Amino acid sequence: MSTSVADRRSRGLIWFTTSFVVLWIFIAAGPFIWTVWGSFKVQPDFFSKTDWRNALYGVMTTAQTGSAFTGDGYYGAWVEQAFWRNTINTGIVVFFTVVISLTLGTLGGYALARSGFRYAFWLLMAGLVFRAMPHITLVSGYLLPFFEWNVWGKLSTTIIVLVAINQPFTLWMLHSFFLNIPKDMDESAMVDGCTRFQAFRHVIIPVMWPGVITTGLFSFLLAYNDFAVTAVLLSSENQTMVPRINSFLGTVRETGDVMFAVAAVVSSMIPLFFLVLFFQRQIVSGLTAGAVKG
Amino acid sequence: MKHRTFFWFILPSLAAMFFFIALPIVSVAVQSLFVEHEQIMTEVENCGPFKCETVLQVDNEATAALREEAPLGRFNGLGTYTNRKHLAFEQVGVAWNETETFGEFMSELINLPFYKALFFTLTYTAVVTPFVIFLGLGVALAVNTLPRAVKGPTIFVSLLPMIVTPLIGALILFWMVDADGIIGATLQKIFNDPNLSLKASTPLTWMMLIVYGIWSSTPFSFIVFYAGLQTVPKETLEAAKIDGASRWQSIRYVVVPYMMPLVVFITLMQLMDNFRVFEPIISFSASAKATSLSWIIFNDLRGGDIQLFGSAGATSILTILGVAILLTPVLIRTWRDFNRKRA
Numbered sequence: 281m282s283t284s285v286a287d288r289r290s291r292g293l294i295w296f297t298t299s300f301v302v303l304w305i306f307i308a309a310g311p312f313i314w315t316v317w318g319s320f321k322v323q324p325d326f327f328s329k330t331d332w333r334n335a336l337y338g339v340m341t342t343a344q345t346g347s348a349f350t351g352d353g354y355y356g357a358w359v360e361q362a363f364w365r366n367t368i369n370t371g372i373v374v375f376f377t378v379v380i381s382l383t384l385g386t387l388g389g390y391a392l393a394r395s396g397f398r399y400a401f402w403l404l405m406a407g408l409v410f411r412a413m414p415h416i417t418l419v420s421g422y423l424l425p426f427f428e429w430n431v432w433g434k435l436s437t438t439i440i441v442l443v444a445i446n447q448p449f450t451l452w453m454l455h456s457f458f459l460n461i462p463k464d465m466d467e468s469a470m471v472d473g474c475t476r477f478q479a480f481r482h483v484i485i486p487v488m489w490p491g492v493i494t495t496g497l498f499s500f501l502l503a504y505n506d507f508a509v510t511a512v513l514l515s516s517e518n519q520t521m522v523p524r525i526n527s528f529l530g531t532v533r534e535t536g537d538v539m540f541a542v543a544a545v546v547s548s549m550i551p552l553f554f555l556v557l558f559f560q561r562q563i564v565s566g567l568t569a570g571a572v573k574g
Numbered sequence: 575m576k577h578r579t580f581f582w583f584i585l586p587s588l589a590a591m592f593f594f595i596a597l598p599i600v601s602v603a604v605q606s607l608f609v610e611h612e613q614i615m616t617e618v619e620n621c622g623p624f625k626c627e628t629v630l631q632v633d634n635e636a637t638a639a640l641r642e643e644a645p646l647g648r649f650n651g652l653g654t655y656t657n658r659k660h661l662a663f664e665q666v667g668v669a670w671n672e673t674e675t676f677g678e679f680m681s682e683l684i685n686l687p688f689y690k691a692l693f694f695t696l697t698y699t700a701v702v703t704p705f706v707i708f709l710g711l712g713v714a715l716a717v718n719t720l721p722r723a724v725k726g727p728t729i730f731v732s733l734l735p736m737i738v739t740p741l742i743g744a745l746i747l748f749w750m751v752d753a754d755g756i757i758g759a760t761l762q763k764i765f766n767d768p769n770l771s772l773k774a775s776t777p778l779t780w781m782m783l784i785v786y787g788i789w790s791s792t793p794f795s796f797i798v799f800y801a802g803l804q805t806v807p808k809e810t811l812e813a814a815k816i817d818g819a820s821r822w823q824s825i826r827y828v829v830v831p832y833m834m835p836l837v838v839f840i841t842l843m844q845l846m847d848n849f850r851v852f853e854p855i856i857s858f859s860a861s862a863k864a865t866s867l868s869w870i871i872f873n874d875l876r877g878g879d880i881q882l883f884g885s886a887g888a889t890s891i892l893t894i895l896g897v898a899i900l901l902t903p904v905l906i907r908t909w910r911d912f913n914r915k916r917a
Contacts, residue, residue: 293821297716301728304713307789309731311746312738314756327754335756388587395575401912403584405905410595412897414850416868417890420875421598424605424645424883444594447587476579505739507853508868512875522741526856529745542749545742556733560726563733567794568801 312549319546320349323539353543357528363544365517366524370504370548372435373520377442377503378496381450384443385499386492389454390480394463404455407448415445416508423512433515441513442503449502450495456569457491458484494566497559504552521548599894606887609650610880613637647884654888661892662686688889691865697780698866699848702787707840709788710795711833715825717796718803729797736793744786744857751782779863786854791847795840802836803829845900850893867893 314335318326321341328334338348345352357363392400422441426432465487466479474482504522511523519527525548528541556563575583614636617628656663669682683689717728735743750757751772762770772778806829814824852868855861861869867889874886 294719297719300712300716301720304716305728305731308735308793311750312734314750315746327749327752329754329759332756332759384587384590388584391575391580391583395580397577397580400580403588405908407591408904408908409898409901410591412846412901413595413894414852414868414897416850416852416871417602417893418595418598420871420883420886420890421600421602421605422594423875423881425601428645440590441594444590447591448595451587476575476583480583501737505741507739507741507856508872512872522739525745526741529859538749541745545745548742549738552737552739553734556730556737560730560733563737564729564797564801567797 315542316546316549319353319539319542320351321539322350322352323537326539326542353539354547356537356540357543357547361528361540361544363521363524363547366519366521367547369435369514369518370520370522373439373442373510374500374503376439377446378499380439380443381446381499382492382496384447385450385454385495386488388447388451390458390484392451392455393458393461394466404452407451411448411452414508415506416512418445419509419512426513432513433518435514435518438510438513438518441509442506445509446499446502450499453495453498453566453569454491457495458488460491461487490562493559494562494569497555497562498566500555501552602887602890602894604887605646605883606654606891607649607651607884608647609654609884610647610882611637611640611644612648614640650884654884655892658686659885660688660888662688687865687870688867688892691867691870694780694864695849695851695866698784698787698851699845701784702791702848703841703844705788706791706795706844707837709792710840711799713792713796714799714803715829717800729800732793732796734793735790740790740853741857743790744854747782747786747789748858773858773860776863779858779860782858783851783854783860783864786858787848787851791844794843798836798840799833802833806832842900842904846897849897849900867896 318335321335321338322344324340324344325334325338328340334340338350341350342348344350392404423432426437431437461484466476466483469479469483470476506520507522507526510520511526514520514523516527521544525541525544528544614633615630616633616636618631619626619628655661658665665686666683669679673679673682684693713732717725717732720728738746749755752758753762753771753773758772761772762768772782810828811824814828819827850868851866852872855864855866855869856872861873865873871886871889871893874882874889
């Protein structure tokens, strides 16, 4: 940071940029804070026609439950509506999708990074096209065969589909990451008598973790945030959180239990919140990897 | 790397992509050529006290048997592509002949489901993309001037709208603009109109969806621009300052030109992302006012009692063609880069 006279900002400019940033933070985080706070209130407070400040102080919540905060929404979602089941389903789907994607992706990405042949390039191009396709267009192709083979609705089917959909992205990301690991490392191991796989196993695997973690984060987000695939491919008892929240909306509007949905929404945001908290640097570097280099 | 080693390394990944991406595309293309079976009708004689009459009845058993036997349906060629729900050549032709002005023709055209969805998708993309770029650049420039200690938390907060599940992010905004929600109720008070509902009018629904689009995509462009700002060489900026450039001029003539490749990159990503806008339409239950191609496919698969595989397939193929057209410039550029590296 230089402190020359030319660098010094005028008071007005500081005031302007600061208020712009504050406004942006308010826009970006406000809706989340509002919803988290409101999820501990009753519906007449969170959706208050008379005065929006009711949601802040919990006027109706105090009247109905005797305290300004209530866990009724969470009780309804987690216990009455058995949202924990969907959480477990999400856990299973996300865990296996990430592990399998990364295993296939590291092998493939390494091969693509070390092969200079033309077909490696064509594979990457095909991956780029696949990656840009809306997932829902593929889903319509799965349904009929899956019905015929009787594998529709199962968690394992969905995991395989998510892994496959995830592959183009994983391959691209890990491929560009492996390009940054010097070729000499594994080649010198091979001169010393290792096979290609041994070189990969003993030389590359120990140094590849930063790239794998970054790629894994994005695989996690893809599997966790997916709606198109899970909503169409899972039977109602195997639903993950996101399609379950969507089907909540249909039913709770009739029974007046919108707060169940609000509580479920807040619950499903918590893992994402911690993800960003702990892996902010990796997410930022992953987002910019494609942009700044290319 | 030897061909054989390459093959074994890439095989698992390739197999996954072949069976679950390439084959489904073929499957979608085949499906789109077929259409659901018609229900089989049988003549049944109904005898009342005075006379007998023959009526047509649905033969459920025979229909089910036929569905079982040929689940794809009956062959329809390109019929599904040209019918009213898709490209609607006939209706477009009629509209073209019968309307006087181009405006009238357009208003006829957007009554057809496919063009309606396309029109919304294009408007959404055209409005969201520039907003996202300008807002993202603005936020990046502002955050860049902050003291180091505040930068981290600011970036953390900025990432949230993008990281959170699209369906959930859209729901959170939807609840706020609900007639009883904080923004919806406040707007009613400001305009003194207790019946004002953002959900009821088409332009307001579109605006809501566009606001969601800007809110959820700005973080991405902010992060990319912010990373880009760190790479702008200090010497050039200092040289501009010595030559007497004002702060605004050095942004306009030094920083912005450096950002141009990033603008291209963000625009392309935005085009691809916005082309598949889908979740917010579900969250805002906006399908009566705004639809997208992805929503049409989803609705064919999940909307009714019978899944319309043919119709979903045809829309999917048209969507894939659209994506391919959008991607052409990227592919050409990557191809050039590749050849330059080889040379």
